[in-house]
Amino acid sequence: MTQLDNPPYYAVIFTSQRTNNDRQGYLAAAERMEDLAREQAGFLGIESVRDVDGFGITVSYWTDLAAIDAWKNQVDHLGVQRLGRKEWYESYPLQIARVERAVEFPPSR
Amino acid sequence: MTQLDNPPYYAVIFTSQRTNNDRQGYLAAAERMEDLAREQAGFLGIESVRDVDGFGITVSYWTDLAAIDAWKNQVDHLGVQRLGRKEWYESYPLQIARVERAVEFPPSR
Numbered sequence: 001m002t003q004l005d006n007p008p009y010y011a012v013i014f015t016s017q018r019t020n021n022d023r024q025g026y027l028a029a030a031e032r033m034e035d036l037a038r039e040q041a042g043f044l045g046i047e048s049v050r051d052v053d054g055f056g057i058t059v060s061y062w063t064d065l066a067a068i069d070a071w072k073n074q075v076d077h078l079g080v081q082r083l084g085r086k087e088w089y090e091s092y093p094l095q096i097a098r099v100e101r102a103v104e105f106p107p108s109r
Numbered sequence: 110m111t112q113l114d115n116p117p118y119y120a121v122i123f124t125s126q127r128t129n130n131d132r133q134g135y136l137a138a139a140e141r142m143e144d145l146a147r148e149q150a151g152f153l154g155i156e157s158v159r160d161v162d163g164f165g166i167t168v169s170y171w172t173d174l175a176a177i178d179a180w181k182n183q184v185d186h187l188g189v190q191r192l193g194r195k196e197w198y199e200s201y202p203l204q205i206a207r208v209e210r211a212v213e214f215p216p217s218r
Contacts, residue, residue: 007204059122
């Protein structure tokens with residue numbers, strides 16, 4: 001969370017329920033997409049948790065909406081999004097939000 | 110996610126690393142706080158995941174910043190926040206964000 005001390009910046013909140021399909025393929029793609037996201041212009045960070053029932057929340061952080069749109073339309077990512085809808089996810093509400101305040105515990109400064 | 114189709118609204122993104130302390134007390138308080146949050150004016154929803162290593166993301170949704178401030182300062186919640194810093198959490202960055210876009214898969218309409 002090092003670059004995330006100074007709002008405003010943007011968060012993509014992605015909540016998803018996994019199907020039981022294709023666990024290996026899913027995990028490989030998830031790792032590949034996280035690596036690829038880190039290389040994109042405007043990427044600030046990502047945090048992801050999934051519980052034993054397959055429900056997960058991933059939040060990625062970006063400098064601005066243009067960076068989010070560019071990532072959404074990145075070619076490899078588009079292919080994985082199609083696979084996600086077809087195979088991996090039962091549902092995934094996705095929300096784009098402008099972070100206005102950030103507080104840390106313990107205080108970093 | 111029924112009331113969350115029409116941005117703008119606000120999200121509180123709370124990421125936390127649990128200590129190993131007081132598992133029972135933590136779980137009871139977490140449940141009590143979620144029930145209490147649901148009763149607050151301006152509450153829209155909450156989603157929470159924690160993995161086996163104790164890392165968790167909770168996102169709660171609110172109509173506006175005034176509702177978030179009121180919840181932050183709710184008396185029982187203040188007491189639990191103190192306990193959280195003392196006993197339950199190693200760290201918890203907290204971010205407040207204005208949700209500007211929401212997309213659902215599968216489409217609800």
